[in-house]
Amino acid sequence: MIIAVDGPAASGKGTLASGLGRHYGLPYLDTGLLYRAVGRAVEAYEASDDFEQRAIAAALTLDEADIEPEYLQSSKIGSLASKVAVIGAVRSALFDYQRDFATQEGGAVLDGRDIGTKIAPEADVKLFIQADSKSRMERRARQFEARGQAVDRYALYHQIEERDARDMLNPNGGFYKADDAHLLDTTLLDIEAALRAAIAIVDGTMAGKAGSLEAPRKKL
Ligand SMILES: Nc1ncnc2c1ncn2[C@@H]1O[C@H](COP(=O)(O)OP(=O)(O)O)[C@@H](O)[C@H]1O
Numbered sequence: 669m670i671i672a673v674d675g676p677a678a679s680g681k682g683t684l685a686s687g688l689g690r691h692y693g694l695p696y697l698d699t700g701l702l703y704r705a706v707g708r709a710v711e712a713y714e715a716s717d718d719f720e721q722r723a724i725a726a727a728l729t730l731d732e733a734d735i736e737p738e739y740l741q742s743s744k745i746g747s748l749a750s751k752v753a754v755i756g757a758v759r760s761a762l763f764d765y766q767r768d769f770a771t772q773e774g775g776a777v778l779d780g781r782d783i784g785t786k787i788a789p790e791a792d793v794k795l796f797i798q799a800d801s802k803s804r805m806e807r808r809a810r811q812f813e814a815r816g817q818a819v820d821r822y823a824l825y826h827q828i829e830e831r832d833a834r835d836m837l838n839p840n841g842g843f844y845k846a847d848d849a850h851l852l853d854t855t856l857l858d859i860e861a862a863l864r865a866a867i868a869i870v871d872g873t874m875a876g877k878a879g880s881l882e883a884p885r886k887k888l
Pocket residue numbers: 675676677678679680681682683684807808810811854857858859860862
């Protein structure tokens with residue numbers, strides 16, 4: 669079973685995708701970390717003319733050892749990630765790794781922006797996670813504060829809005845909900861309730877698929 673989880677910044681995608689991975693015993697990939705690692709690799713060249721070329725080179729040579737989550741979580745790296753993510757050649761360079769992960773034997777759960785539309789359009793279940801901007805900002809603020817970082821909520825709100833806008837306008841697709849994705853709004857749900865809702869969607873979708881495989885009934 670392949671489960672695709674997409675949605676905007678701090679909507680709770682990763683929390684739900686990793687929870688689904690644990691629940692169904694599936695390996696989980698946070699694809700945002702790949703873009704963040706490329707962004708981090710070119711952090712020093714953000715203002716230089718060859719930013720794009722450097723980002724492409726970094727994506728082509730990205731190694732699993734570069735995926736160090738502890739160095740990739742800041743707002744600054746998130747913003748850089750969304751800047752390298754608009755470069756088509758960067759997306760192409762990261763495609764095969766994500767595609768191989770999605771199609772591995774036994775299935776997988778992936779979260780990102782284009783999992784249900786580009787990486788695994790054939791996914792068995794697609795979830796699009798949403799939450800209003802203020803809740804997403806507050807969740808991210810608490811995440812940073814839990815790590816002992818001071819947070820300017822006003823600046824954080826604008827950083828998230830700016831990144832969402834860049835993502836939505838990404839010339840390589842724009843990150844919209846797949847037509848066949850289930851929308852899950854977590855604004856009013858805590859983590860446990862959101863995970864229960866996600867599991868109910870997955871179970872319901874898989875039961876529906878199994879039902880549609882049964883021989884059609886014919887009335888005598
Ligand atoms: N439904 C929820 N209610 C409250 N906090 C949540 C919820 N879902 C996630 N969080 C918290 O919000 C923060 C961002 O969640 P995360 O899963 O990393 O989002 P994303 O992967 O979409 O960026 C984390 O600290 C997480 O624990």
